[in-house]
Amino acid sequence: MATTQQASTKQDILQILLKRGQATAQELAEGLEISPQAIRRHLKDLEAEELILHQSVVSGMGRPQHIYKLSKKGRDRLPNNYDQFAVSFLNTLVDTLGYEQAGSLLRKHWERKAQEYRDRLGDVSLRDRVIKLVELRREEGYMTEYFLLDENNVQSNHSSQFMLTEHNCAISHVASSFPSVCGHELEMFAATLEDCQIERTHWIVNGEHRCGYLIKAQDD
Structure with a gap:
Protein backbone atom coordinates (compact mmCIF):
# COMPACT_ATOMS: atom_id res chain seq x y z
CA MET A 1 0.00 0.00 0.00
CA LEU A 78 3.75 10.67 -18.77
CA PRO A 79 0.66 9.42 -20.61
CA ASN A 80 0.34 10.44 -24.23
CA ASN A 81 -1.47 9.34 -27.38
CA TYR A 82 1.44 9.18 -29.78
CA ASP A 83 3.74 6.37 -30.82
CA GLN A 84 6.40 5.50 -33.34
CA PHE A 85 3.83 4.04 -35.73
CA ALA A 86 2.65 7.52 -36.74
CA VAL A 87 6.21 8.64 -37.51
CA SER A 88 6.90 5.48 -39.48
CA PHE A 89 3.65 5.91 -41.40
CA LEU A 90 4.48 9.52 -42.32
CA ASN A 91 7.97 8.51 -43.45
CA THR A 92 6.40 5.92 -45.73
CA LEU A 93 3.92 8.52 -46.98
CA VAL A 94 6.72 10.96 -47.81
CA ASP A 95 8.77 8.24 -49.53
CA THR A 96 5.76 7.21 -51.61
CA LEU A 97 4.16 10.54 -52.49
CA GLY A 98 6.88 13.11 -51.88
CA TYR A 99 7.03 15.70 -49.10
CA GLU A 100 4.78 18.26 -50.80
CA GLN A 101 1.89 15.89 -51.48
CA ALA A 102 2.22 14.31 -48.03
CA GLY A 103 1.98 17.82 -46.58
CA SER A 104 -1.14 18.44 -48.65
CA LEU A 105 -2.76 15.31 -47.20
CA LEU A 106 -1.90 16.43 -43.67
CA ARG A 107 -3.46 19.82 -44.39
CA LYS A 108 -6.66 18.15 -45.58
CA HIS A 109 -6.72 16.14 -42.34
CA TRP A 110 -6.50 19.31 -40.23
CA GLU A 111 -9.18 20.98 -42.36
CA ARG A 112 -11.54 18.07 -41.67
CA LYS A 113 -10.64 18.26 -37.97
CA ALA A 114 -11.41 21.99 -37.90
CA GLN A 115 -14.80 21.32 -39.49
CA GLU A 116 -15.49 18.67 -36.86
CA TYR A 117 -14.59 21.12 -34.09
CA ARG A 118 -16.79 23.88 -35.59
CA ASP A 119 -19.74 21.51 -35.77
CA ARG A 120 -19.29 20.49 -32.12
CA LEU A 121 -18.64 24.01 -30.79
CA GLY A 122 -21.85 25.43 -32.22
CA ASP A 123 -22.95 29.04 -32.63
CA VAL A 124 -22.30 30.37 -29.13
CA SER A 125 -20.12 33.05 -27.55
CA LEU A 126 -16.36 32.95 -28.07
CA ARG A 127 -15.83 32.14 -24.40
CA ASP A 128 -18.18 29.14 -24.58
CA ARG A 129 -16.48 27.92 -27.76
CA VAL A 130 -13.03 28.17 -26.15
CA ILE A 131 -14.27 26.25 -23.10
CA LYS A 132 -15.75 23.52 -25.32
CA LEU A 133 -12.59 23.38 -27.44
CA VAL A 134 -10.52 22.82 -24.29
CA GLU A 135 -12.84 19.94 -23.32
CA LEU A 136 -12.50 18.34 -26.77
CA ARG A 137 -8.71 18.61 -26.71
CA ARG A 138 -8.59 17.03 -23.25
CA GLU A 139 -10.64 14.11 -24.55
CA GLU A 140 -7.94 13.63 -27.20
CA GLY A 141 -5.11 13.40 -24.66
CA TYR A 142 -3.96 17.00 -24.37
CA MET A 143 -3.45 18.70 -21.00
CA THR A 144 -5.24 21.84 -22.17
CA GLU A 145 -6.25 24.96 -20.23
CA TYR A 146 -7.48 28.42 -21.12
CA PHE A 147 -6.94 31.77 -19.45
CA LEU A 148 -9.02 34.90 -19.80
CA LEU A 149 -6.84 37.90 -20.69
CA ASP A 150 -9.33 40.79 -20.58
CA GLU A 151 -9.92 40.83 -16.84
CA ASN A 152 -12.63 43.50 -17.06
CA ASN A 153 -14.92 40.90 -18.59
CA VAL A 154 -14.35 38.03 -16.17
CA GLN A 155 -18.07 37.74 -15.45
CA SER A 156 -19.10 38.41 -19.03
CA ASN A 157 -19.72 36.06 -21.93
CA HIS A 158 -18.33 38.75 -24.25
CA SER A 159 -14.67 38.26 -23.37
CA SER A 160 -12.53 38.61 -26.48
CA GLN A 161 -8.96 37.54 -25.59
CA PHE A 162 -7.85 34.14 -24.33
CA MET A 163 -4.67 32.16 -23.94
CA LEU A 164 -5.05 28.48 -24.81
CA THR A 165 -2.24 26.40 -23.29
CA GLU A 166 -1.32 22.77 -23.91
CA HIS A 167 1.20 21.33 -21.44
CA ASN A 168 1.90 18.20 -23.44
CA CYS A 169 1.97 17.27 -27.09
CA ALA A 170 -0.05 14.25 -28.09
CA ILE A 171 1.82 14.24 -31.42
CA SER A 172 5.25 15.05 -30.01
CA HIS A 173 7.13 12.30 -31.85
CA VAL A 174 5.45 13.29 -35.12
CA ALA A 175 6.13 16.99 -34.57
CA SER A 176 9.82 16.33 -33.90
CA SER A 177 10.20 14.59 -37.26
CA PHE A 178 7.66 16.68 -39.17
CA PRO A 179 7.54 20.22 -37.68
CA SER A 180 5.09 21.23 -40.42
CA VAL A 181 2.30 19.45 -38.54
CA CYS A 182 2.52 22.22 -35.93
CA GLY A 183 1.87 24.76 -38.67
CA HIS A 184 -1.17 22.79 -39.71
CA GLU A 185 -2.32 22.74 -36.07
CA LEU A 186 -2.15 26.53 -35.97
CA GLU A 187 -4.14 26.65 -39.20
CA MET A 188 -6.64 24.23 -37.67
CA PHE A 189 -7.27 26.48 -34.66
CA ALA A 190 -7.64 29.48 -36.99
CA ALA A 191 -10.16 27.57 -39.12
CA THR A 192 -12.01 26.38 -36.01
CA LEU A 193 -12.40 29.91 -34.62
CA GLU A 194 -12.88 31.71 -37.93
CA ASP A 195 -13.83 35.03 -36.35
CA CYS A 196 -10.56 35.23 -34.39
CA GLN A 197 -6.88 35.93 -34.85
CA ILE A 198 -4.74 33.03 -33.58
CA GLU A 199 -1.06 33.47 -32.75
CA ARG A 200 1.34 30.85 -31.40
CA THR A 201 3.20 32.21 -28.38
CA HIS A 202 4.96 29.07 -27.07
CA TRP A 203 6.15 25.91 -28.77
CA ILE A 204 7.20 22.60 -27.19
CA VAL A 205 9.23 21.68 -30.28
CA ASN A 206 11.38 24.77 -29.60
CA GLY A 207 12.24 23.45 -26.14
CA GLU A 208 9.54 25.28 -24.17
CA HIS A 209 7.46 23.35 -21.65
CA ARG A 210 4.14 24.10 -23.30
CA CYS A 211 2.43 25.17 -26.51
CA GLY A 212 0.51 28.41 -26.22
CA TYR A 213 -1.96 30.12 -28.54
CA LEU A 214 -3.25 33.68 -28.19
CA ILE A 215 -6.88 33.92 -29.29
CA LYS A 216 -8.28 37.38 -30.10
CA ALA A 217 -11.64 38.32 -31.54
CA GLN A 218 -11.23 39.92 -34.98
CA ASP A 219 -12.86 43.19 -33.97
CA ASP A 220 -10.26 43.80 -31.16
Missing part, protein backbone atom coordinates in the same frame (compact mmCIF):
# COMPACT_ATOMS: atom_id res chain seq x y z
CA ALA A 2 2.80 2.42 0.93
CA THR A 3 4.66 1.62 -2.30
CA THR A 4 1.53 2.35 -4.35
CA GLN A 5 1.03 5.67 -2.55
CA GLN A 6 4.67 6.66 -3.14
CA ALA A 7 4.35 5.86 -6.85
CA SER A 8 1.18 7.96 -7.00
CA THR A 9 2.91 10.91 -5.30
CA LYS A 10 5.83 10.71 -7.72
CA GLN A 11 3.40 10.70 -10.62
CA ASP A 12 1.71 13.77 -9.15
CA ILE A 13 5.09 15.52 -8.93
CA LEU A 14 5.75 14.77 -12.61
CA GLN A 15 2.31 16.08 -13.55
CA ILE A 16 2.87 19.35 -11.65
CA LEU A 17 6.27 19.87 -13.27
CA LEU A 18 4.75 19.17 -16.67
CA LYS A 19 2.07 21.77 -16.08
CA ARG A 20 4.19 24.47 -14.39
CA GLY A 21 7.44 23.94 -16.21
CA GLN A 22 9.43 24.16 -12.98
CA ALA A 23 8.94 24.29 -9.21
CA THR A 24 10.83 24.28 -5.92
CA ALA A 25 10.51 21.54 -3.31
CA GLN A 26 8.50 23.93 -1.12
CA GLU A 27 6.07 24.73 -3.96
CA LEU A 28 5.60 21.03 -4.66
CA ALA A 29 5.05 20.29 -0.98
CA GLU A 30 2.40 23.01 -0.74
CA GLY A 31 0.71 21.87 -3.96
CA LEU A 32 0.49 18.25 -2.80
CA GLU A 33 -0.08 19.10 0.88
CA ILE A 34 2.74 16.91 2.17
CA SER A 35 5.88 17.76 4.12
CA PRO A 36 8.97 19.24 2.41
CA GLN A 37 11.00 16.36 3.84
CA ALA A 38 8.75 13.81 2.11
CA ILE A 39 8.87 15.78 -1.15
CA ARG A 40 12.69 15.85 -1.07
CA ARG A 41 12.80 12.07 -0.69
CA HIS A 42 10.59 11.69 -3.74
CA LEU A 43 12.65 14.23 -5.68
CA LYS A 44 15.85 12.36 -4.84
CA ASP A 45 14.32 9.13 -6.17
CA LEU A 46 13.05 10.83 -9.33
CA GLU A 47 16.48 12.34 -10.00
CA ALA A 48 18.08 8.92 -9.51
CA GLU A 49 15.68 7.60 -12.15
CA GLU A 50 16.69 10.55 -14.41
CA LEU A 51 13.05 11.65 -14.67
CA ILE A 52 13.75 15.15 -13.34
CA LEU A 53 16.73 17.49 -13.08
CA HIS A 54 17.47 20.61 -11.08
CA GLN A 55 19.43 23.81 -11.21
CA SER A 56 20.61 25.87 -8.27
CA VAL A 57 19.50 29.50 -8.09
CA VAL A 58 20.98 31.99 -5.63
CA SER A 59 18.53 34.55 -4.26
CA GLY A 60 19.79 37.26 -1.92
CA MET A 61 22.00 36.17 0.97
CA GLY A 62 20.30 32.82 1.53
CA ARG A 63 21.34 29.35 0.49
CA PRO A 64 21.01 28.33 -3.18
CA GLN A 65 17.54 27.08 -4.03
CA HIS A 66 16.93 24.04 -6.22
CA ILE A 67 14.51 24.51 -9.12
CA TYR A 68 13.20 21.22 -10.49
CA LYS A 69 12.18 20.46 -14.08
CA LEU A 70 11.21 17.39 -16.09
CA SER A 71 13.89 15.68 -18.11
CA LYS A 72 13.05 14.39 -21.58
CA LYS A 73 12.82 10.91 -20.06
CA GLY A 74 10.38 12.23 -17.46
CA ARG A 75 8.22 13.93 -20.10
CA ASP A 76 8.12 10.71 -22.10
CA ARG A 77 7.06 8.79 -18.98
Whole structure:
Protein backbone atom coordinates (compact mmCIF):
# COMPACT_ATOMS: atom_id res chain seq x y z
CA MET A 1 0.00 0.00 0.00
CA ALA A 2 2.80 2.42 0.93
CA THR A 3 4.66 1.62 -2.30
CA THR A 4 1.53 2.35 -4.35
CA GLN A 5 1.03 5.67 -2.55
CA GLN A 6 4.67 6.66 -3.14
CA ALA A 7 4.35 5.86 -6.85
CA SER A 8 1.18 7.96 -7.00
CA THR A 9 2.91 10.91 -5.30
CA LYS A 10 5.83 10.71 -7.72
CA GLN A 11 3.40 10.70 -10.62
CA ASP A 12 1.71 13.77 -9.15
CA ILE A 13 5.09 15.52 -8.93
CA LEU A 14 5.75 14.77 -12.61
CA GLN A 15 2.31 16.08 -13.55
CA ILE A 16 2.87 19.35 -11.65
CA LEU A 17 6.27 19.87 -13.27
CA LEU A 18 4.75 19.17 -16.67
CA LYS A 19 2.07 21.77 -16.08
CA ARG A 20 4.19 24.47 -14.39
CA GLY A 21 7.44 23.94 -16.21
CA GLN A 22 9.43 24.16 -12.98
CA ALA A 23 8.94 24.29 -9.21
CA THR A 24 10.83 24.28 -5.92
CA ALA A 25 10.51 21.54 -3.31
CA GLN A 26 8.50 23.93 -1.12
CA GLU A 27 6.07 24.73 -3.96
CA LEU A 28 5.60 21.03 -4.66
CA ALA A 29 5.05 20.29 -0.98
CA GLU A 30 2.40 23.01 -0.74
CA GLY A 31 0.71 21.87 -3.96
CA LEU A 32 0.49 18.25 -2.80
CA GLU A 33 -0.08 19.10 0.88
CA ILE A 34 2.74 16.91 2.17
CA SER A 35 5.88 17.76 4.12
CA PRO A 36 8.97 19.24 2.41
CA GLN A 37 11.00 16.36 3.84
CA ALA A 38 8.75 13.81 2.11
CA ILE A 39 8.87 15.78 -1.15
CA ARG A 40 12.69 15.85 -1.07
CA ARG A 41 12.80 12.07 -0.69
CA HIS A 42 10.59 11.69 -3.74
CA LEU A 43 12.65 14.23 -5.68
CA LYS A 44 15.85 12.36 -4.84
CA ASP A 45 14.32 9.13 -6.17
CA LEU A 46 13.05 10.83 -9.33
CA GLU A 47 16.48 12.34 -10.00
CA ALA A 48 18.08 8.92 -9.51
CA GLU A 49 15.68 7.60 -12.15
CA GLU A 50 16.69 10.55 -14.41
CA LEU A 51 13.05 11.65 -14.67
CA ILE A 52 13.75 15.15 -13.34
CA LEU A 53 16.73 17.49 -13.08
CA HIS A 54 17.47 20.61 -11.08
CA GLN A 55 19.43 23.81 -11.21
CA SER A 56 20.61 25.87 -8.27
CA VAL A 57 19.50 29.50 -8.09
CA VAL A 58 20.98 31.99 -5.63
CA SER A 59 18.53 34.55 -4.26
CA GLY A 60 19.79 37.26 -1.92
CA MET A 61 22.00 36.17 0.97
CA GLY A 62 20.30 32.82 1.53
CA ARG A 63 21.34 29.35 0.49
CA PRO A 64 21.01 28.33 -3.18
CA GLN A 65 17.54 27.08 -4.03
CA HIS A 66 16.93 24.04 -6.22
CA ILE A 67 14.51 24.51 -9.12
CA TYR A 68 13.20 21.22 -10.49
CA LYS A 69 12.18 20.46 -14.08
CA LEU A 70 11.21 17.39 -16.09
CA SER A 71 13.89 15.68 -18.11
CA LYS A 72 13.05 14.39 -21.58
CA LYS A 73 12.82 10.91 -20.06
CA GLY A 74 10.38 12.23 -17.46
CA ARG A 75 8.22 13.93 -20.10
CA ASP A 76 8.12 10.71 -22.10
CA ARG A 77 7.06 8.79 -18.98
CA LEU A 78 3.75 10.67 -18.77
CA PRO A 79 0.66 9.42 -20.61
CA ASN A 80 0.34 10.44 -24.23
CA ASN A 81 -1.47 9.34 -27.38
CA TYR A 82 1.44 9.18 -29.78
CA ASP A 83 3.74 6.37 -30.82
CA GLN A 84 6.40 5.50 -33.34
CA PHE A 85 3.83 4.04 -35.73
CA ALA A 86 2.65 7.52 -36.74
CA VAL A 87 6.21 8.64 -37.51
CA SER A 88 6.90 5.48 -39.48
CA PHE A 89 3.65 5.91 -41.40
CA LEU A 90 4.48 9.52 -42.32
CA ASN A 91 7.97 8.51 -43.45
CA THR A 92 6.40 5.92 -45.73
CA LEU A 93 3.92 8.52 -46.98
CA VAL A 94 6.72 10.96 -47.81
CA ASP A 95 8.77 8.24 -49.53
CA THR A 96 5.76 7.21 -51.61
CA LEU A 97 4.16 10.54 -52.49
CA GLY A 98 6.88 13.11 -51.88
CA TYR A 99 7.03 15.70 -49.10
CA GLU A 100 4.78 18.26 -50.80
CA GLN A 101 1.89 15.89 -51.48
CA ALA A 102 2.22 14.31 -48.03
CA GLY A 103 1.98 17.82 -46.58
CA SER A 104 -1.14 18.44 -48.65
CA LEU A 105 -2.76 15.31 -47.20
CA LEU A 106 -1.90 16.43 -43.67
CA ARG A 107 -3.46 19.82 -44.39
CA LYS A 108 -6.66 18.15 -45.58
CA HIS A 109 -6.72 16.14 -42.34
CA TRP A 110 -6.50 19.31 -40.23
CA GLU A 111 -9.18 20.98 -42.36
CA ARG A 112 -11.54 18.07 -41.67
CA LYS A 113 -10.64 18.26 -37.97
CA ALA A 114 -11.41 21.99 -37.90
CA GLN A 115 -14.80 21.32 -39.49
CA GLU A 116 -15.49 18.67 -36.86
CA TYR A 117 -14.59 21.12 -34.09
CA ARG A 118 -16.79 23.88 -35.59
CA ASP A 119 -19.74 21.51 -35.77
CA ARG A 120 -19.29 20.49 -32.12
CA LEU A 121 -18.64 24.01 -30.79
CA GLY A 122 -21.85 25.43 -32.22
CA ASP A 123 -22.95 29.04 -32.63
CA VAL A 124 -22.30 30.37 -29.13
CA SER A 125 -20.12 33.05 -27.55
CA LEU A 126 -16.36 32.95 -28.07
CA ARG A 127 -15.83 32.14 -24.40
CA ASP A 128 -18.18 29.14 -24.58
CA ARG A 129 -16.48 27.92 -27.76
CA VAL A 130 -13.03 28.17 -26.15
CA ILE A 131 -14.27 26.25 -23.10
CA LYS A 132 -15.75 23.52 -25.32
CA LEU A 133 -12.59 23.38 -27.44
CA VAL A 134 -10.52 22.82 -24.29
CA GLU A 135 -12.84 19.94 -23.32
CA LEU A 136 -12.50 18.34 -26.77
CA ARG A 137 -8.71 18.61 -26.71
CA ARG A 138 -8.59 17.03 -23.25
CA GLU A 139 -10.64 14.11 -24.55
CA GLU A 140 -7.94 13.63 -27.20
CA GLY A 141 -5.11 13.40 -24.66
CA TYR A 142 -3.96 17.00 -24.37
CA MET A 143 -3.45 18.70 -21.00
CA THR A 144 -5.24 21.84 -22.17
CA GLU A 145 -6.25 24.96 -20.23
CA TYR A 146 -7.48 28.42 -21.12
CA PHE A 147 -6.94 31.77 -19.45
CA LEU A 148 -9.02 34.90 -19.80
CA LEU A 149 -6.84 37.90 -20.69
CA ASP A 150 -9.33 40.79 -20.58
CA GLU A 151 -9.92 40.83 -16.84
CA ASN A 152 -12.63 43.50 -17.06
CA ASN A 153 -14.92 40.90 -18.59
CA VAL A 154 -14.35 38.03 -16.17
CA GLN A 155 -18.07 37.74 -15.45
CA SER A 156 -19.10 38.41 -19.03
CA ASN A 157 -19.72 36.06 -21.93
CA HIS A 158 -18.33 38.75 -24.25
CA SER A 159 -14.67 38.26 -23.37
CA SER A 160 -12.53 38.61 -26.48
CA GLN A 161 -8.96 37.54 -25.59
CA PHE A 162 -7.85 34.14 -24.33
CA MET A 163 -4.67 32.16 -23.94
CA LEU A 164 -5.05 28.48 -24.81
CA THR A 165 -2.24 26.40 -23.29
CA GLU A 166 -1.32 22.77 -23.91
CA HIS A 167 1.20 21.33 -21.44
CA ASN A 168 1.90 18.20 -23.44
CA CYS A 169 1.97 17.27 -27.09
CA ALA A 170 -0.05 14.25 -28.09
CA ILE A 171 1.82 14.24 -31.42
CA SER A 172 5.25 15.05 -30.01
CA HIS A 173 7.13 12.30 -31.85
CA VAL A 174 5.45 13.29 -35.12
CA ALA A 175 6.13 16.99 -34.57
CA SER A 176 9.82 16.33 -33.90
CA SER A 177 10.20 14.59 -37.26
CA PHE A 178 7.66 16.68 -39.17
CA PRO A 179 7.54 20.22 -37.68
CA SER A 180 5.09 21.23 -40.42
CA VAL A 181 2.30 19.45 -38.54
CA CYS A 182 2.52 22.22 -35.93
CA GLY A 183 1.87 24.76 -38.67
CA HIS A 184 -1.17 22.79 -39.71
CA GLU A 185 -2.32 22.74 -36.07
CA LEU A 186 -2.15 26.53 -35.97
CA GLU A 187 -4.14 26.65 -39.20
CA MET A 188 -6.64 24.23 -37.67
CA PHE A 189 -7.27 26.48 -34.66
CA ALA A 190 -7.64 29.48 -36.99
CA ALA A 191 -10.16 27.57 -39.12
CA THR A 192 -12.01 26.38 -36.01
CA LEU A 193 -12.40 29.91 -34.62
CA GLU A 194 -12.88 31.71 -37.93
CA ASP A 195 -13.83 35.03 -36.35
CA CYS A 196 -10.56 35.23 -34.39
CA GLN A 197 -6.88 35.93 -34.85
CA ILE A 198 -4.74 33.03 -33.58
CA GLU A 199 -1.06 33.47 -32.75
CA ARG A 200 1.34 30.85 -31.40
CA THR A 201 3.20 32.21 -28.38
CA HIS A 202 4.96 29.07 -27.07
CA TRP A 203 6.15 25.91 -28.77
CA ILE A 204 7.20 22.60 -27.19
CA VAL A 205 9.23 21.68 -30.28
CA ASN A 206 11.38 24.77 -29.60
CA GLY A 207 12.24 23.45 -26.14
CA GLU A 208 9.54 25.28 -24.17
CA HIS A 209 7.46 23.35 -21.65
CA ARG A 210 4.14 24.10 -23.30
CA CYS A 211 2.43 25.17 -26.51
CA GLY A 212 0.51 28.41 -26.22
CA TYR A 213 -1.96 30.12 -28.54
CA LEU A 214 -3.25 33.68 -28.19
CA ILE A 215 -6.88 33.92 -29.29
CA LYS A 216 -8.28 37.38 -30.10
CA ALA A 217 -11.64 38.32 -31.54
CA GLN A 218 -11.23 39.92 -34.98
CA ASP A 219 -12.86 43.19 -33.97
CA ASP A 220 -10.26 43.80 -31.16
